[in-house]
Every structure is written in C-alpha cells, then in structure tokens.
Amino acid sequence: MSLPTIDQYPTRYRFHYCPLDGTPLARKVIHGMERQYCPACGWIHYPNPNIAATVVIEYQGGIVLLKRNIEPDRGIWHLPIGHAEFGEDPADAALREVHEETGLILADLQFLAYEHSPSYGDARLFYLVFCFTGRAIGGTLVTDLAENSEAQVLPLEDIPPLKWSSQRTALTAYRRLLHERER
Template identity: 35%
Template sequence: MYCIKCGNKTKKTIPTGDNVFREICSACEYIHYVNPNIIVGALPVHSGSILLCKRDIEPGFGKWTLPSGFMEMGESLEDGAKREAHEEANLELNIKYLFTTYSLPRIGQVYMLYLSEIVNDDYAAMHETSEVKLFSKSQIPWDDIAFSAVTFALQNYIADSKNGISGKCHSNY
C-alpha cells in the first residue's frame, strides 16, 4: 500500500497508544485508518404500502431492496437517504424518523434506514434499478429480498404497524 498523503510505501504495524494493526507511512508517519462504511436509505411508504426496488446491479442482482447506498462525504444521513431514493427510484421523500440501524461488523457496514413518506407519484426505475413497485404488507416477496438489513427493517415495520407503534428505532444489536 502507498500513502495517500505523500505516496511512499506504508507498513502494517500497531501505532503507539493503539492496539490494532494499521498501515502507517514509513516517510510521513500518516496513519491510514480503515473504517466501516455507512449505508443510508429509506423505507418509503404510501397509503400503507412499501416501495421496493428490484436491483439491476450486484450484489443482489434481480432481488428486491429498499432504496439505499453508501453515504457520500459532505452529506448528512438524511440527505444521503433522500439522494439514494432519488437515484434509485426517482423518489421525493418526507423523512419521518430514523427507523433502523443494522450493523454488519463482518463486512464493515452500518445501515441507517429512515421511515419516509413518498411525496411524488412519478417514481420510476433508474439506472441501478430494473423495477420499482409498491407492495402491501401481505405481498412482500420475502424469498427475493436482497439483504438481511432490509428483511430486518421490513419485519419491524410490519410488526410496528400491526401493534400501533410509531417513532421507534430498531437495532440488530
């Protein structure tokens, strides 16, 4: 690996005062931290139905998911969720509240999904999506959901709806 600051080679060692191996530049001593990725997205609803996107890219090609993706530098969680919903399904959203946090330490990802109301009616499949569709709670294609974080969010949304719960944030830990 090469240093992003000065271009010299790095070496893997434990920095003073730390307990984890990290890549450290042999010239400028810059420490290269590798941190988890944040995935932001929405659980978009309209009249009790949930909008899902059929993925047109890997991972999960051909499977259904919630509009979500990697957070970009310089944006808030909410702005990232809105951007991803627009990029994947041409959605305009009214974000209600943070609905789900879901940690996947094995692959270094943290999901942050917002319960959101769909504002527009011209939603459509965009470049990473082959189809968008509103599903009633009883019609969700459980066997074709792309990611465990999405299944977790959908299951909790249905349970909350059934039990009259609103405003609760769910976590898998």
C-alpha cells in the same frame, strides 16, 4: 469479538504505499491494534465501513420495492438504498437516493435502526446501513433504469423475504414502529 487484521482487509484496503507521499507502509501497534503507517509522514491507515441509507417508503397503501439491475445480486428485490457521500448526513442521503431511484419526494423521514454487516460483494468489507422510513408526498414512481429494472408497491404483509440483512432489519424495525403507532 475478534476484529479483522491487516491481512484480512478487503481488496480495496490492501494499501502498499502511503497515499500522501508514496513511502512503503510499515506496521506497528497503534491504539491497541496493529495498523499500517507511513514511517516518513506518520499517516495511519484507519479503514472504515461503507456508509449507506435505505428507506421503507409508504406509498399508495404499500411499500416501494425495486428490482436490482446491477451486480452483485442482479434481479433481487430491495428497498431503495444508496451510499452516503463523504460529508453527507445519512438522512440527507436517504432523501436524495429515494428521489434519484424512485422519483418520489418524502416527508416525515424517521430513523428506524442501523445494520452493520459484511458486504455481499466482498465479505471482508463492512457496511453500516442507516434504515429510515418516510411517507411519499410528491413525485411519481419511476424506475431508474441504470440501477433498477422495475418498481412495485406491495402491502407490507405481502413483501417476500428480502436477501440483504439491512432490508430485513429495516422492515423488522418498521413493523415495530407500526405496532407502537397503534398503541
């Protein structure tokens, strides 16, 4: 597989100057790839994917879906999802995002799968999404109007096809988990 080159980096990684001392960056092969580096201090640019967590929430016999109210993809239905903060374990990010976006408190959080794929906002950027499932044991389902306009609870079999690949990965892994629980 061919990896993105410096000239294929997403907009947010188009660096021209060293972030530490402002020296114009140069390029050379470091650890097998051409990378940007600072000739003055030796800083090397290692771009990383965005890290996020999404959760299949079991609540009142169904799964919680939210209607997105921000761009990109305003209006789509999705599972609760959010970025992990720097230094934050993805499992902790999952619990925090669920509480912020839905008001629910989860128990028995379980890792399902991960998804690594291009961002829908900028295909040159990548997302590493950790998919979990958990059972709501407290709180009341509310909608965070800043990011979501509606919430609904649907039986698993009634969930429509979801746009984001991370969500499809999460649901596929969740169905597999249910199958294993039944055995």
